[in-house]
Amino acid sequence: MSTKFVLRSSAAVAAALLAAPAFAGPTYTNDNGGSFRWYGQFNPSFQSFDDGVEEYNRLSDNSSSNSRIGFWVEQAFGENTLKFRFETAFGFRASDGTDQTSKGDVTSWSRTNLRHVDLQFETAKYGTFSAGQGSMASDGITGADYSGTGLGANASIADIGGGYLFRDGAGNLTGVSVGDVTATYDGPRLGRVRYDSTNYGGFTFSASYGTDILKTNNDRETYDVAVRYSNDELGAFALDAGLAAAWTEETGKQDSRDISGSVALLHKDTGISLALAAGERDIAGTYTYAKLGYSADLIAAGKTSFSVDYYDGSDQVTAGDSSESWGIAAVQKIDRFNVETYIAYRDYSYADTSATAYQDANVILAGARWKF
Template structure:
């Protein structure tokens, strides 16, 4: 792919987003403390993948923050609030699902694209109680991030190109995909019951039990717990951290215990930030991830953020294997239009204990997210 083609693709994506009207979903309120709000986002991207032998250019939906739409119904009951939330992805072709042999369908919606269909009851004294399809307690624990580039680069390093297979030194497609070799062990969304505590000096505690209600013939059961801490007033610093563990049982599969955590710290006077994450699966592998970021208001349109990151994993596919990835990313906010334009480059390498050698690969992802 030439530099001209890359530039044109980025320009076309950003121009399309800037041509969209700038508005947020309206909120309608009644006289008894009730409200209805709808919202969404559109996140198209241009993906260019080089597997060491062939290159592939695709228009995709960014798996790191996919296109979606939803609404919330809220009703106050004294100091408490009942909320019904509905949210679904559009089912557009994702950056994670395409590979060397398949572009996939432009649009393929199924019920597994439902992200939230749940009730939440927020109490002032006892915390939040949730029931329905939605985030488990450990969802998001691996993604504490103060860099401003989480849209384009984060702990889930496989998101830009997870479906592509590594090529062997001889040029053949292997059975190992990017998604196989690079895991984050973050929590999931399931049909669940969940409890979140009130805030205790910046700490919140969560627990949930869930099962995969969106798939047929599935008896997966997951239990998890998590603790989060957030404080944006530590002198010149802002700090976010999360830690969680999840236990999963499913007929015909080995029981799994995942542990993952992350923290992000920002030095507000300089705009410098550090993000660190790590995770482990008891019957599989482990990883560590680190990112250095910088954010500043360089232009009047909005903040500019850049970052460089590194991921190191082992034993993800087979015992003794290793997976490494590094990336650079930039995100430019355009506040007037609720747009974030981004450009990211990521390199992947994989090795195992077999006689097979694997070629390194890389991906470029360029796009823009418009929130409405």
């Protein structure tokens, strides 16, 4: 794999972003406690995927945190607040949307790129009530992480190369993709109604019911519940954790139940962190994920973060199969420009009970995210 080429491409992406002006979307207010604020980000990356036979070098949008734009409208009513959020991805070619046979369109926007069209009523005493396209209660439940390297490495290890297919021992493409065998069972975004409780000693409780309103001829129904706990004041430690269960029904498909969760612990004095995630689908498989991270102010520009992680999955495509992945990642913040540069390496392997021997694959992803 051409590491020098990847590093040079990463440097070019970072230089282009650093040359851009740094600004944040302005907030406009009225005399009645209302406000309008817009925001967004660009996250271009260079992807180099090696399937054991061929190497594929492509520019892509990092699916771990894709390029997007949105806005918030808020209006206070006494101690309560009515909010509306709109957010859409730009629809650039995704890092998990290319494979050996197709580069995909450089840009192709469709309504499935809508992330949030969401009305929320936040009350001081009774919690928050939401309706519209947005996150289900279980969305993000496997993402507890203090490492600071989520742009290059997180429990969703398919984000940086999940569309590619494994090759067999003879070099032929199989029908098994990286994404097929590296599930997280994290919750989706759907057209839903959702309730989030107020904070009870660090605990919040959520429940939602949703259906896929962005796809045609789809009758999927999902309902889920989640509990989260966060505490940054545990002496020298900070803790973040969550657990969720989700049930899905769809005509023509077998009903499923997912249980997933994560926990992260940070030692504040040293910047060392540990994150664990796991999940199970009753009609499919299971996985566990572990990550060790380190963050520190090594240079004046901003925090520097490193991590190493490991994923182990089983029974995700066929009974008795197994998947493994390990990765390393580094992220450098440049606070002045709201930029984070990153580079990540990940190795994927897969085996099943058939006579097919699958070749290992690996990917390098390098890029920069600019928030505005």
